[in-house]
Amino acid sequence: MAGVNIAIPNLAEDLNASAKMIAWMPTLYLLSSVMFMLPCGKIADNYGRKRIYASGLALNALASLMCALATSIEWVLFWRFIQGAAGAMIFGIGVAIITSVTPDNKRGMALG
Known part of the structure; x- marks a missing residue:
């Protein structure tokens, strides 16, 4: 997310975007992340953490590519x-995976 914040002035110029529209870039990311954190955790508990984690990685790669190709x-x-x-x-799921595979006495080190 920090990389996008650095590029915001250049993105605004390249896309001829107003300051109002550009201000939504970090806001939408944070809003979406917070909004989906708990539901994704529940879905991962029901359908498998590894599957949902891998889907998140793939979806992030796709969304990043599409952001790069976007014309508006x-x-x-x-x-x-x-x-x-x-x-x-x-x-959200990465932390759950770490805590589930790490012994209790080493969990603090793994999460740190």
């Missing part, structure tokens, strides 16, 4: 929202 700010914003959902799948 609206498409960039859409794919940033999808990236946020993929981020929820990756980061």
Whole structure:
């Protein structure tokens, strides 16, 4: 997400986007990530953490590619929202995977 924040002025210029539209880029990512964190965790518990984690990685790669290929700010914003959902799948489930495979006495080191 920080890489996108650095590129915001250049993106605004290249896409002829207003400041209002550009301001939605980090907001949509965070909103989507927070919104999908708990549902993705529940889905991962029901259908398998590894499967949902891998799906999140694939979805993040696709959304990143589509952001790079987008020709309008609206498409960039859409794919940033999808990236946020993929981020929820990756980061929320990654911690659950680490805690489930690490012994109790080594869990702090693994999470740190």
